[in-house]
Amino acid sequence: MAQSTAALQFSGHLGLRHRLVLAIVSGKPLRVDKIRPHDQNPGLRDYEVSLLRLLERITNGTVIEISVTGTAVLVKPGIIAGGSVTHDCPLSRSIGYFLEPVIMLAPFSKKPLQLTLRGITSDDRDLSADLTRTVTLPYLQLFGVSDGLELRIKKRGCAPLGGGEVQFLCPIVKQLKTLHFVERGKIKRIRGISHAVRVNPQFSNRMIEAARSVLNRYIPDIYLYSDVYKGEDSGKSPGYGLSLLAETTTGALHSAEAISQPGVAPEDIALQASRALLSEVRHGGCVDRAHQMLVLLMMVLGSEDVGRCRMGEPTERTIQFLRDVQTCFGTTFKIVPADPMDRSSTELMFSCYGIGYVNANRTLA
Amino acid sequence: RKNWSKVIYSTSISPRDILSGTAAPPTTPKNLDDEEFFTQVSTAPIVTEGDFDMSKEFVNVDDLREWEDEAMLDSVRGLFITGTSLEGEFK
Numbered sequence: 001m002a003q004s005t006a007a008l009q010f011s012g013h014l015g016l017r018h019r020l021v022l023a024i025v026s027g028k029p030l031r032v033d034k035i036r037p038h039d040q041n042p043g044l045r046d047y048e049v050s051l052l053r054l055l056e057r058i059t060n061g062t063v064i065e066i067s068v069t070g071t072a073v074l075v076k077p078g079i080i081a082g083g084s085v086t087h088d089c090p091l092s093r094s095i096g097y098f099l100e101p102v103i104m105l106a107p108f109s110k111k112p113l114q115l116t117l118r119g120i121t122s123d124d125r126d127l128s129a130d131l132t133r134t135v136t137l138p139y140l141q142l143f144g145v146s147d148g149l150e151l152r153i154k155k156r157g158c159a160p161l162g163g164g165e166v167q168f169l170c171p172i173v174k175q176l177k178t179l180h181f182v183e184r185g186k187i188k189r190i191r192g193i194s195h196a197v198r199v200n201p202q203f204s205n206r207m208i209e210a211a212r213s214v215l216n217r218y219i220p221d222i223y224l225y226s227d228v229y230k231g232e233d234s235g236k237s238p239g240y241g242l243s244l245l246a247e248t249t250t251g252a253l254h255s256a257e258a259i260s261q262p263g264v265a266p267e268d269i270a271l272q273a274s275r276a277l278l279s280e281v282r283h284g285g286c287v288d289r290a291h292q293m294l295v296l297l298m299m300v301l302g303s304e305d306v307g308r309c310r311m312g313e314p315t316e317r318t319i320q321f322l323r324d325v326q327t328c329f330g331t332t333f334k335i336v337p338a339d340p341m342d343r344s345s346t347e348l349m350f351s352c353y354g355i356g357y358v359n360a361n362r363t364l365a
Numbered sequence: 366r367k368n369w370s371k372v373i374y375s376t377s378i379s380p381r382d383i384l385s386g387t388a389a390p391p392t393t394p395k396n397l398d399d400e401e402f403f404t405q406v407s408t409a410p411i412v413t414e415g416d417f418d419m420s421k422e423f424v425n426v427d428d429l430r431e432w433e434d435e436a437m438l439d440s441v442r443g444l445f446i447t448g449t450s451l452e453g454e455f456k
Contacts, residue, residue, distance in 0.1 A: 014418055100420055126420040186446045217438065218445045249446065258424070275432040276424055282441050290420055314369070315422060319380035322373050335369035348369060 007031050008328055015320050016048060017101045018293060020055060022328040024077040024105055033072040043070020047093040054087045054098055058113060079361045082109025089119030091162050096126030099168060103136060104297055106170035107145045110361040113170045121157050121164035122241050124259050127290055129153050129166045130193045130243040135255045139291050143298045144177040156197050156229045158239025172362050178354060179299050179307040181286045185250030190215055192224035196240035201228060203266045207242045210270035240266060242273040252286040284347040285311035292318040300331050302354030309350050310338045329355055
């Protein structure tokens with residue numbers, strides 16, 4: 001991009017992923033220092049180094065320099081190349097950690113991305129492959145990234161040993177559509193995927209039954225699918241989990257999930273997921289909390305027009321992201337109460353003028 | 366009511382402090398203005414899980430216990446398509 005190439009300077013390990021995305025999209029060099037300087041084990045973690053490596057492989061010409069102590073990193077981004085890439089994720093984080101920044105970058109590649117990731121498919125820190133498929137990708141479709149967008153869960157892999165495999169296919173776009181998503185609508189259906197690998201397959205049905213005990217009171221249109229993976233496809237460790245999503249009449253999605261923990265019964269996991277879904281629904285907005293960042297980034301990069309979106313209150317990560325967007329692109333969002341008359345409402349209206357980002361990598365091809 | 370644009374762009378308050386500040390105003394419905402009614406002014410310390418860079422919010426199982434209450438479960442009924450007719454009955 002023909003923008004000023006003043007380096008972006010940040011401190012600390014938090015928000016590394018979205019900062020890398022901003023740097024690569026804008027083409028500005030990124031320098032992050034003070035990465036866990038006072039930690040017993042200072043510097044970048046294995047998963048962060050692995051992420052840097054993954055980004056290096058889906059781009060062309062990226063230069064990454066890590067200081068001797070690992071507490072500082074300099075990234076000079078190249079172009080987003082895309083193409084066919086396979087990456088083995090370390091077992092310290094699930095593939096959701098790696099997919100999140102890749103999903104933000106992939107639509108702007110030179111060639112459509114076909115990424116195969118191996119590792120843990122669901123854990124309690126990052127979005128599972130299920131929610132990425134059922135919620136994250138539909139959000140991307142709002143911006144015109146749709147034909148050929150797919151996430152295939154080839155094998156499931158639970159912590160600690162993983163053994164899962166997913167394939168992410170993403171088309172390229174020239175420019176994103178402007179978002180106008182201001183009506184939240186009412187929830188018309190609930191969908192869910194319950195999985196259980198290397199444990200009694202009945203666990204999956206028990207979770208479904210327990211989730212229904214909470215959710216059946218609201219609407220009849222509830223379909224919870226028991227996704228069974230057997231043999232090699234079920235990974236190396238036992239585990240189970242339930243991911244849920246609520247869809248409204250206007251297409252807004254709210255999601256929640258819970259993953260097996262030692263000594264916790266499947267019913268309790270299902271109740272946890274169902275209640276987390278209700279909390280998420282109550283939080284409001286057209287976008288759930290885990291996807292605020294993705295949607296806001298796509299709004300910033302959208303065509304030169306005002307995009308608007310109703311959301312619940314921002315999360316910690318979202319607030320930091322908004323500040324980093326301002327540092328990188330100079331774009332600020334106008335954030336006003338969505339219902340100024342209703343003082344009990346915490347919903348907010350986010351609007352911004354898109355920078356009109358054009359996928360220059362594509363036009364060069 | 367918080368001026369989000371201002372606290373995000375014009376101050377350097379850390380994201381966590383911004384959000385814990387928002388937790389201070391009572392989160393209970395407006396019509397419960399009884400003086401005896403206890404309002405929560407501070408929440409339990411946020412468990413940071415070693416400050417991991419997580420995509421999902423840390424779910425506190427104790428916070429979810431509020432949903433064991435039937436009244437609580439009914440409070441979100443209006444957000445579902447089946448809720449419109451029922452909402453009138455509750456009022």
